[in-house]
Amino acid sequence: EDQVTQSPEALRLQEGESSSLNCSYTVSGLRGLFWYRQDPGKGPEFLFTLYSAGEEKEKERLKATLTKKESFLHITAPKPEDSATYLCAVQEPERLVFGKGTKLTVDP
Amino acid sequence: GAGVSQSPSNKVTEKGKDVELRCDPISGHTALYWYRQSLGQGLEFLIYFQGNSAPDKSGLPSDRFSAERTGGSVSTLTIQRTQQEDSAVYLCASSPTGDFYEQYFGPGTRLTVT
Numbered sequence: 001e002d003q004v005t006q007s008p009e010a011l012r013l014q015e016g017e018s019s020s021l022n023c024s025y026t027v028s029g030l031r032g033l034f035w036y037r038q039d040p041g042k043g044p045e046f047l048f049t050l051y052s053a054g055e056e057k058e059k060e061r062l063k064a065t066l067t068k069k070e071s072f073l074h075i076t077a078p079k080p081e082d083s084a085t086y087l088c089a090v091q092e093p094e095r096l097v098f099g100k101g102t103k104l105t106v107d108p
Numbered sequence: 109g110a111g112v113s114q115s116p117s118n119k120v121t122e123k124g125k126d127v128e129l130r131c132d133p134i135s136g137h138t139a140l141y142w143y144r145q146s147l148g149q150g151l152e153f154l155i156y157f158q159g160n161s162a163p164d165k166s167g168l169p170s171d172r173f174s175a176e177r178t179g180g181s182v183s184t185l186t187i188q189r190t191q192q193e194d195s196a197v198y199l200c201a202s203s204p205t206g207d208f209y210e211q212y213f214g215p216g217t218r219l220t221v222t
Contacts, residue, residue, distance in 0.1 A: 004150075032208065043112075043199050043213025044151070087151065091208050094164035096141075098151040 003027075006088050006099035013106050016077045021102045023088030024070040032091040033071050035064050037084045038101070044087055047073075078106045110134065112214035114200050120220045121190055129185040129217045133202030140183050141203075141211060142175055146196040157183060158206045190221045 007022045025033070032051050036044035048057045050066040057064050061082065063074040073086055085101040113132045121127050133140050142154040154167050157177040168174070172190075177183040187194055197218050201211035 034208070041215075043201070043215055044211075046210050046212070049209060089151070094156075095153045095167055096151075096208050097153065100148075100150040 004099040010103045018076045021073040025090045027090045034089045036087040080106045114214040118218045126188045131183045131200030137202035139203045139206040141201040143199040144196045192221050195221045
């Protein structure tokens with residue numbers, strides 16, 4: 001069965017401590033991989049779309065990369081406001097399959 | 109500008125009752141999506157509309173669930189004969205084009221079935 005697995009489930013960092021979140025997938029016919037950020041009580045906020053292995057995209061302290069089997073969301077020198085749940089999703093022809101997310105906490 | 113809006117924000121209903129959840133997408137967005145998020149679970153894709161048509165309804169959990177979109181704008185998700193396992197946050201999103209790209213999510217409707 002196609003699936004999307006995110007690790008770790010939760011991550012606690014000190015402000016300025018860089019790290020990476022992982023999203024591995026086993027879907028067939030990948031058409032796109034998406035990263036979203038979700039704050040408590042709110043809907044997800046779009047961050048990035050990646051389409052092919054080797055592709056990278058950056059936004060402020062975040063950089064997303066893609067290989068044939070996984071994607072990484074690198075967080076450089078995080079700040080407390082980066083605390084959120086980060087969701088990864090892969091696109092199949094007629095649906096989007098989400099992972100369960102990584103809850104990131106950045107302590108000041 | 110105005111984002112995606114959903115109503116009601118909270119709904120408590122008795123088991124067996126029907127409920128309607130409404131989504132108003134961003135003006136001009138042609139694609140609209142429905143998801144469900146249960147506690148401890150990831151987002152579950154339900155259905156999407158391109159214009160007024162839904163190419164694939166197989167993501168709907170059961171035949172008690174139905175959705176429609178009229179005039180290429182407002183969408184309604186209807187759950188008939190609600191069950192306790194239907195309790196979740198129902199999220200709607202819209203995007204300017206299809207293909208799941210750059211979706212803007214609404215705040216969700218929290219449904220509790222007692």
